[in-house]
Amino acid sequence: MISVDEARDRILAALSPTAPETVPLAQGWGRVLARPVLSRVTQPPADVSAMDGYAVRAADATLGAVLKLVGTSPAGHPWEGTVGPGETVRIFTGGFMPAGADGVLLQEDATADGTAITVNEAVAANRWVRPRGLDFAEGEALLPAGHRLTARDIGLAAAANHPWLAVHRAPRIGILATGDEIALPGDPLPPGGIVSSNAHALAALVRAGGGDPLVLPIAPDDSQAIAEAAQAARACDMLVTTGGASVGEHDLVQAALGPQGFALDFWQIAMRPGKPLIWGRLGQVPLLGLPGNPVSALVCAVQFLLPALARLSGGEAKPPPTLRVRAGAAMAANDKRFDHLRARLETRDGETVVVPFAKQDSSMLKTLARADALVLRAAHAPAVAVGEMVDVIPLAQLGL
Amino acid sequence: MISVDEARDRILAALSPTAPETVPLAQGWGRVLARPVLSRVTQPPADVSAMDGYAVRAADATLGAVLKLVGTSPAGHPWEGTVGPGETVRIFTGGFMPAGADGVLLQEDATADGTAITVNEAVAANRWVRPRGLDFAEGEALLPAGHRLTARDIGLAAAANHPWLAVHRAPRIGILATGDEIALPGDPLPPGGIVSSNAHALAALVRAGGGDPLVLPIAPDDSQAIAEAAQAARACDMLVTTGGASVGEHDLVQAALGPQGFALDFWQIAMRPGKPLIWGRLGQVPLLGLPGNPVSALVCAVQFLLPALARLSGGEAKPPPTLRVRAGAAMAANDKRFDHLRARLETRDGETVVVPFAKQDSSMLKTLARADALVLRAAHAPAVAVGEMVDVIPLAQLGL
The missing domain is CATH 2.40.340.10 (MoeA, C-terminal, domain IV)
Structure with missing residues (x-):
């Protein structure tokens, strides 16, 4: 029997991230970047006002000065002229600073009469001006490869002008529940049987970990049936089996999958719940064999399947956070x-x-x-x- | 200006959970139960063995006793006979205890010769027996209405024999970004414009909160355009707008939406970032107007939109966890x-x-x-x- 940490290390060492795919920005949430996001624009694109007020030449905007109102610069509608000596331009938050102006007088610090304003508070140079590039500059690396995208990151990638993102494909995880005694919820229950809970709990856990679950039909405790079901998983990034405990998981998986090219790495871990755990490879497909007991299966999934999903989906793979x-x-x-x-x-x-x-x-x-x-x-x-x-x-x- | 807590309270008081819908068990993860889940079965359905070993009459299984092997009871294949005095039945984990037996001798505590076993460790009554109903009983309330389903809950509902679940419909949230100065990522940028980041960041946040986002086309700062876009949101459970800051959100939303039946509850909150926030009702549709500034919009979304999503989706609505x-x-x-x-x-x-x-x-x-x-x-x-x-x-x- 090996330790939990050694088992996890061996599982992670055997896995590689899925290949990248291009997805629309709107589908990027929760996915892991396969390429860094570099900004395609500078933000803000010009010096802009941080407040509603008046763009002024700071040297002119002394206490009591009267400035002539020569234009308006709302966000999205830059004023094209140049602010000359003794002049000012009405400006709004996000509005581009007009040429000539180098500070903003807050609207509550001005008295306006329609054609001119009186300065009630002197303005220092650069006051209430957000300089061009304050947030980020064109070409700047904003988000690194391997980073799982949050809602905030989606906003940042949008602001950096990316309609598409290169992310790792969501790993497809085949889920195969085995056991003569189990039936899906609502299906007729065999004598002495119980309702199968592992497959759908694991499918939900795979979704929570950023994967794409493929729930295979239940296989009875029969080598031929297991081998057939396993064939269906060849297109998966990993196959997860549960159960077969009635005749010993190890023997059954070996007997059923050996002829399909199954190579065992290890089984049995010094943990509770969950001793019988199988790790190997079915041809090219990594295979994680979880216990049939639902509590054991889910605890093993926390310790091994969630980190494996993180590695497969391109993110940082580590033990569950404590x-x-x-x-x-x-x-x-x-x-x-x-x-x-x-x-x-x-x-x-x-x-x-x-x-x-x-x-x-x-x-x-x-x-x-x-x-x-x-x-x-x-x-x-x-x-x-x-x-x-x-x-x-x-x-x-x-x-x- | 009102406080953050008062604003959240007023928002939550105005919202009701969506109506229930029936979804397949496999789609229940993350959804909120509209009806409690009562177990339809008893689990385990009978007294079962907790280990691999031998089902015995405890009174017979004294140290050194030799018991005649009369059958086998693996999981899913109950042995139909009765264990008589001096008899035993091979049993596996999860196998039904045969009639007559009341304890399990671990296989490592027995010496087997094919037709009989020798008891190497005395067995007490009920030893290694999981009694019928140890986990739950038919009719037992397992998961309450209002509970957001985890992967473990999906397993529990499956084990309780539920192929379907009654959950609240994921609330559909219309998202309307406004502003002359913004364009979607990759689209041509107007002079003085910036790339719109709010709509898709908010859409991701709505997904994170269990909602179903509907991103409307960007509306310019124009009453007619905003009114038209708002019409499209009539089928939503809530409309979220961002921006319009260039002429003052309050005035613009009021002017554009007033003729559409908009009734303001409050605007302006004593918070930073994010002072300008609108809350009201557009006909029957609750309307949350967020600031155009992306940081302000997302911070307001944390304080108000996520709790609103929790309420709409039928879950517990409270301030963000700290x-x-x-x-x-x-x-x-x-x-x-x-x-x-x-x-x-x-x-x-x-x-x-x-x-x-x-x-x-x-x-x-x-x-x-x-x-x-x-x-x-x-x-x-x-x-x-x-x-x-x-x-x-x-x-x-x-x-x-």
């Missing part, structure tokens, strides 16, 4: 398997504390759905007293 | 407008500190894109020294 918070309940010493305790985050005396659920049976999906976090308990971690600090993976911010 | 972190740089006393300083989160001595950017000019979109957080500075907040605690809105977890 927080260090105070234990709100005592925890027993851990055994040799890295443990993940489903827990609630609560606020006590204004501070966040984490309280594991009393029952941690890996079959309890409801407990996972209601958890705010997973408490990380390293192999052989000593007992924890109330008030000591522990590391947790907060689940909500993973879209999970 | 964190309390240590100031990594001194901050000046604030004036009467609630301020939002764009800032970086950094780690110093293992602790998160927040450091505002030196330049906070509201025209600098690049600074917003690179910010990790907005530092909240209340009206008339006193100066802050390095090491004091301040409240921030972390931006990444908003999908922003």
Whole structure:
């Protein structure tokens, strides 16, 4: 059995980002840039006014001076003339500074009579002027390759005049649930069967991680059926299987997929929930075999599938983000398997504390759905007293 | 001018959740339940084994006892007989406990010879048995109405045998950018013009907030054009406008939309960036008028549009989530407008500190894109020294 960190490192080392594609700016949100975004314009494109007021020659705009109003410069309608000595131009926020002017008198600091204004507050040079290029300059690197685009970045790329973006293709993840005992929700349930929950939970998790899920029909615990379903996944960037536990995942996947060209890298990880995990390659397609137990499958997905999705989609691949918070309940010493305790985050005396659920049976999906976090308990971690600090993976911010 | 909190309260009070629709389970992720999910099955459906081993009568399974192997109960293939005195059944994780058996002997604690096993560790009643209904019972309320569905919830709803979910319709948000000076990225730029960034940044933000954006063509600063564009938004759940600043948003929106039935609730908020904000109703359609300045528009969207989207989509509507972190740089006393300083989160001595950017000019979109957080500075907040605690809105977890 290998450690969680070693398993993740080996998975990530075997994966490469998808090839770039061109998408409309409007579809860029959440995608990862394959090329940097360089600005195609300078912003602002000229010196502009930061306020509504009057563009003046600062040297003229002394207290009590009277300036002749010779024009207007609203945003988008530059005034074409030159402000001469003793002259001023009405200007609005974002309006281009006319030639000759080098400062702005706020409108509340002027008395206007229609053809002239009186200066009630002296203006220093460059006052309320945003210089050309204050935000960014043409050719400037605004967003690096490998960056996942936020809504703000979409605005920045738009302002830099990009109608299209080069991003990594969303990785297509085949999802194959196996097991004689499972049926899709609403389908007739075999005797002794249970309703399949893994495939659609994983599909949602793949979406949350920026991937494109392809849910394959359920395969019974039968080598031939699994091999046929796996064929359908050849066009995927990765195949994720769950289950087959009734005869031991390892043997079944090996037996079913060996003739299809499956090469095992490792299986079995020293973690709980989730010991049986398979990593290998089916021909050219990376294969991640998750446990059939829904809680185990999702916890393994947090530790391995989300980082794998980040790597495949071109972003930064790393362990799930953790927080260090105070234990709100005592925890027993851990055994040799890295443990993940489903827990609630609560606020006590204004501070966040984490309280594991009393029952941690890996079959309890409801407990996972209601958890705010997973408490990380390293192999052989000593007992924890109330008030000591522990590391947790907060689940909500993973879209999970 | 009204406060940020009062403005948000008035906006939220005027909005109602969209009507429910039925969606396939696979499309439920991120949507808000309109009806609670009650379980349609009991899980596990029977007493099942938690491990691979042997189903036994605990009273018989004393140390050294030899039990006759009479059958096999893998997951999905229940053994139909009854375990009699001195008998045992091979069982696998998830396999139904056969009648008569009340405990499981781990396979590593047994010596098997093909027709019988020897008990190497005594078994207590109920050992390694997951009782029927351990996870949930038929009829149990698993997920409440108003809950936004995570990937884990999709798994839970599947396990509860729901192929369909009743969720609130994703609110359709019309987005209307106005301004003579703006053009879409890649389109010819008018003299003195700048590239429009608001519409697509807001569209991405609407997606992040669970809405369905409808980007309308840019309207010039002209009452007729704005009125025509607004007509197109009648089918929306809310219309968001940006800009029109060159002649004062208030006047322009009033002039353009008044004849269309626009009723103003309020405009102007004591905040920075973002003073000019319009809230009202265009016939039946709520209208949120954001500033034309891209930084102001996005900061106002964080404070008002994201909570509005939460309310419209049926979820819990509240102010954006904040964190309390240590100031990594001194901050000046604030004036009467609630301020939002764009800032970086950094780690110093293992602790998160927040450091505002030196330049906070509201025209600098690049600074917003690179910010990790907005530092909240209340009206008339006193100066802050390095090491004091301040409240921030972390931006990444908003999908922003």
